[in-house]
Amino acid sequence: MTKAGNSESVGIAPFRLKPWFSPRPWGRKSLKPWYEDTGTTELVGEAWLTGPQCVVEEGELEGKTLTSLASDLCGEFPLLVKLLFPNEKLSVQVHPDDAQAQAAGETRGKTECWYVLEAEPGASVMLGLKPGVDAEMLAASAADNTMESLVEKVPVSVGDMLFVDAGTVHAIGPGVVLLETQQTSDVTYRLYDYGRPRELHLEQGLKVIKQKTAAGKVAPKEMEGFTRLIEQKYFVVDRFDLGAMEERSVAMEGAGCLVGIEGKVWVITPGDEVELEPGKAVVIPQGTGEVIVEAEEGARFVRCVAPVR
Numbered sequence: 058m059t060k061a062g063n064s065e066s067v068g069i070a071p072f073r074l075k076p077w078f079s080p081r082p083w084g085r086k087s088l089k090p091w092y093e094d095t096g097t098t099e100l101v102g103e104a105w106l107t108g109p110q111c112v113v114e115e116g117e118l119e120g121k122t123l124t125s126l127a128s129d130l131c132g133e134f135p136l137l138v139k140l141l142f143p144n145e146k147l148s149v150q151v152h153p154d155d156a157q158a159q160a161a162g163e164t165r166g167k168t169e170c171w172y173v174l175e176a177e178p179g180a181s182v183m184l185g186l187k188p189g190v191d192a193e194m195l196a197a198s199a200a201d202n203t204m205e206s207l208v209e210k211v212p213v214s215v216g217d218m219l220f221v222d223a224g225t226v227h228a229i230g231p232g233v234v235l236l237e238t239q240q241t242s243d244v245t246y247r248l249y250d251y252g253r254p255r256e257l258h259l260e261q262g263l264k265v266i267k268q269k270t271a272a273g274k275v276a277p278k279e280m281e282g283f284t285r286l287i288e289q290k291y292f293v294v295d296r297f298d299l300g301a302m303e304e305r306s307v308a309m310e311g312a313g314c315l316v317g318i319e320g321k322v323w324v325i326t327p328g329d330e331v332e333l334e335p336g337k338a339v340v341i342p343q344g345t346g347e348v349i350v351e352a353e354e355g356a357r358f359v360r361c362v363a364p365v366r
Contacts (some may be wrong), residue, residue: 069129070329071348072118073339074111076140079103082253083145083231091140091234091336102147104140106338107314109133109241116331123340131343133241135312135363136292138338140174141235147228148250149183149204153265154223158244161261166223169239170275170287170294172359173217174318177232183208184219184227185272192263195226195248199259204249211274218275218286218294224267236316238292238361286359295360299352307350312343313362320356325349333358 078088078095081102088095088104095101105111109124118126127133152167159165171182183205186195190207198204208226211219213233221227226248229235246262247255277296278285282305284296299305299322307315315324317335324331324339326348333339333350341348350358 069118069126069342070116070326071324071331071339071341071345072113072116073331073333073337074107074123075114076104076106076337077108077111079105082255083143083147085142085144088142100144102142104142104336106138106140106316106336107134107136107340129342130312130340134340135241136314136361137239137241137243138314138316138361139237139239140336141171141229141233141237143229143231143233146230146251148247148253148255149208149226149228150245150247151226151262151266152223152242152244152246157223157265158242163242163244165240165242167240167242167244168223168289168291169221169237170289170292171219171221171229172236172238172286172294173213173215173219173233174236175234176214176217179212180214180230180232181210181212182219182227182229182233184211184221184225185209185270186226186266186268191268192266195266196259196263199249199257202249216277218277220272220275220287220289222267222270222272224265225270225272226266227272236318236359238294240291283360291363293362293364297350297358297360299350299356301352301354304349304351306347307360308347309341309343309345309360309362311362311365313360314338314340315350316359316361318357318359320352320354322350322352322356322358325351
């Protein structure tokens with residue numbers, strides 16, 4: 058691969074993180090073909106690609122966690138990017154917005170989006186309350202196990218992008234693999250969990266739910282050289298499709314990462330290059346400006362960026 062690029066001077070070069078696997082009761086024993094081994098015999102529901110505990114896989118920073126690199130990255134990395142592997146229904150849940158989270162002593166809220174990578178026929182998610190449903194009805198439904206009937210069911214297929222605004226009651230069904238991009242936060246209020254022995258947060262959740270939000274499917278927009286999947290306050294997610302031996306300049310106008318979806322590509326900056334593999338993320342430090350991405354064969358990846366504000 059050629060050494061190329063036109064990036065501004067930054068303290069560290071782009072680096073690849075090792076996914077951190079989160080056991081969940083609704084997860085899977087095997088995450089193949091995305092991952093050969095999770096290192097655990099427990100059911101795994103999430104692969105955190107840019108989690109605070111994720112470690113650098115190679116190079117001068119090998120073994121360091123993303124958290125330990127905060128000073129080099131001009132602060133905490135603002136986006137938590139994951140792959141979700143539900144084998145059963147997730148809990149019906151809601152996340153607070155920034156103001157609500159901070160009032161409860163948290164750093165920030167949790168707004169997220171889901172990009173559908175795999176979907177079996179008939180797969181769906183639950184997203185938003187049905188018209189006329191209020192907090193009182195939702196509370197009653199938790200007691201009589203009818204909460205699902207109060208939430209909108211949204212069929213999904215490969216390539217769909219869904220926005221999950223803070224305050225939106227939601228759940229994910231089985232039969233999908235999702236790429237989730239969200240604020241770096243894990244504040245989740247479970248409203249209903251199908252009888253699983255996990256803590257519920259009905260009181261906190263009912264305080265932050267919103268009857269109407271901006272949540273829903275987002276139509277893609279064809280841009281010059283890529284497809285814009287979503288553009289929101291906290292994140293912009295774009296998909297790049299490269300042919301064999303194709304080289305592309307990828308601009309990074311804020312803190313962000315590239316996530317491999319199909320094929321292998323090289324992320325190149327002056328004097329350095331790192332391989333981007335499916336199911337892994339390469340963090341591009343803020344101030345890099347742009348990188349050159351080159352595919353050995355047909356490849357697909359997404360760019361997740363936190364807009365500069």
